[in-house]
Amino acid sequence: MLTIGVVGCGDVATRAYLPGIKHLEDKSRLVACFDTIAERAETAAAMFPGAIAYTSYDAFLAHPGGMDLVINLTPAPLHRQITGQALEAGYNVFSEKPIAATIEQANELVALAGQAGKQLFCAPAVMVTARFRWLKEYVQSGAIGRPTLNTAQIGSMGPAAWRTYTGDPTVFYKPGVGPLIDTGVYMLTAMTGMLGPAKRVAAMGGIAIPERNILIPAFEGKTAKVETEDIMMIHLDFGENTFGQLLSSFAIPQSHVPMFELFGEGGTISIRRDQWYNGNGTTDLYLRNEADETQEGWRENVPVPAPIATDGILESGILHVLECLEGEATPVMTAAHATHVLEIMNAARESVRSGKAIALTTTFGQNARDVAGQDLAAIES
Ligand SMILES: NC(=O)c1ccc[n+]([C@@H]2O[C@H](COP(=O)([O-])OP(=O)(O)OC[C@H]3O[C@@H](n4cnc5c(N)ncnc54)[C@H](O)[C@@H]3O)[C@@H](O)[C@H]2O)c1
The missing domain is CATH 3.40.50.720 (NAD(P)-binding Rossmann-like Domain)
Structure with missing residues (x-):
């Protein structure tokens, strides 16, 4: 215990x-x-x-x-x-x-x-949810061929508009936080968790809505000043002609765009907003088949093969950490991965300011691009 x-x-x-x-x-x-x-x-x-x-x-x-x-x-x-x-x-x-x-x-x-x-x-624990454990193996098995592009979008109006939030919503609009640190981090962790460390970042962003009415009853009549980018559009270069694109924002009222899509030469992995927050939840898959058109198409709401004891993304992290401390699991939520994601977020801000692409220096463990026995590190060296 x-x-x-x-x-x-x-x-x-x-x-x-x-x-x-x-x-x-x-x-x-x-x-x-x-x-x-x-x-x-x-x-x-x-x-x-x-x-x-x-x-x-x-x-x-x-x-x-x-x-x-x-x-x-x-x-x-x-x-x-x-x-x-x-x-x-x-x-x-x-x-x-x-x-x-x-x-x-x-x-x-x-x-x-x-x-x-x-x-x-x-945290975030996205890579230790049942869904992402399975998707990583699925991509590694070669099921969608060589991954080429990962797009993600995570947006809302931020905690000022989250009527049931019980903390201080103004913190989230201050320098050092913002949508990227608050929620974009989930997507960057998933994208790099799937594709491995990125090599370069180029971003655009800014403050689109500089003042917010706080809709939480305890803050009635108060406003939040936005002091960091509330729209961040980030492009990532993973090397080997593999790319990522993230829209992270506190200026999106709602959206129908899937939250996470990973495209490979042979197929697509797609996770909608109503699927994303359940770590044991379903995923949509599209598989190409050049030899047999009848085998090509969407497989909607594919369940995870091995659900874990909790649906929640955050709770999956607690379970994983306890299993690591018991010696039952190998750490996935490593400081090296979190440091790489932090470097991407900080480099993205630097890119917004300078207008230049920023080369990344940090790295971390293995990735799902080592498809079907191909070792990416060996290819790159
Ligand atoms: N709220 C969410 O849904 C959510 C989801 C995922 C991650 N997070 C992350 O969790 C963290 C906390 O977020 P939150 O929403 O719970 O914020 P919060 O403001 O509601 O809670 C933070 C708590 O820390 C306490 N605190 C402040 N200074 C302290 C200090 N020096 N020592 C000890 N306690 C101190 C505060 O009194 C408060 O109770 C953040 O990193 C946030 O990004 C929050």
């Missing part, structure tokens, strides 16, 4: 992580909660018999008996500090996205984890 401490008992903790931990209580037990707002820490701790609520981080880190895992659910600008202190205190850490604000900070955290001999896992 693994013990867990949660830092930051706000919206995502209440909405997903605390119920997710409870759902997995055969594997883990929450023993400590920390929030600077006492009521939040106490409400979270009350869900788990014997758990202790803390309002001091030092006291939390000194929890009697320690814990096997600290989950960092604080707002993005605090991730470097909170994760770093937990690693220094000798804990494994699972951080919500982004891993940190800069590559240098991310590298510092990786170094701290190494010094402590502890593991650092990073």
Whole structure:
């Protein structure tokens, strides 16, 4: 039985992580909660018999008996500090996205984890959902041939228009957050998870709607000032004539465009908005067949062959991290992957400012383009 401490008992903790931990209580037990707002820490701790609520981080880190895992659910600008202190205190850490604000900070955290001999896992968990585990194998099997293009779109009006959001929506429109860090990160993690590290980024973007009425009842009459790009259009070059394109925005009221499409020489993988948020959910596939036209066409709503214990993307991450700590799984949500995605997001902003394509320097493990035994690294070398 693994013990867990949660830092930051706000919206995502209440909405997903605390119920997710409870759902997995055969594997883990929450023993400590920390929030600077006492009521939040106490409400979270009350869900788990014997758990202790803390309002001091030092006291939390000194929890009697320690814990096997600290989950960092604080707002993005605090991730470097909170994760770093937990690693220094000798804990494994699972951080919500982004891993940190800069590559240098991310590298510092990786170094701290190494010094402590502890593991650092990073959200988003999209690649450990049942769907993406299967799709990666599906592409690796050669089912859609050589992948050529991955398009993705994730858009909304952002948390100011999310009437049931319980946190502070203004944070999401400030420098250092924005649609890319908040939700575009899911797509970049999926795109690079499928195609491997990207080599170059070119982006356009800007602030399309500079002020927002906040529609959350507790913020009635208040507005949010938009201080970072609310439209980001990103082009990625994966090398070997394989490309990616992402639209990430807080200026999209609604859309019928699929959220994720991966095109190969022999077929298409397509995930609609109503499919995306269920990690065990269905996927649409299109297969070409040059020899037999009758075998060509869409297969709609194809189920995942091996669903896992949870549908939620976030909850899939908790399960994966626990399995890694138990030695039952190999880490997929690595700091190296999160650092590469962070580099893409920061390079995209730099490209918006400079008007130039930016070469990427970071890299991480294997990818689904190693189709049918072909080793991409060998091809490239
Ligand atoms: N809300 C969601 O649906 C959602 C989904 C996926 C990921 N996330 C990510 O989860 C993280 C938290 O988002 P949220 O929506 O829950 O925000 P939130 O503002 O609702 O919650 C953050 C909590 O952290 C606490 N906090 C602030 N400073 C702290 C400190 N120094 N020490 C300890 N606690 C502190 C706040 O009091 C608050 O309770 C962000 O990285 C966000 O990107 C959120």
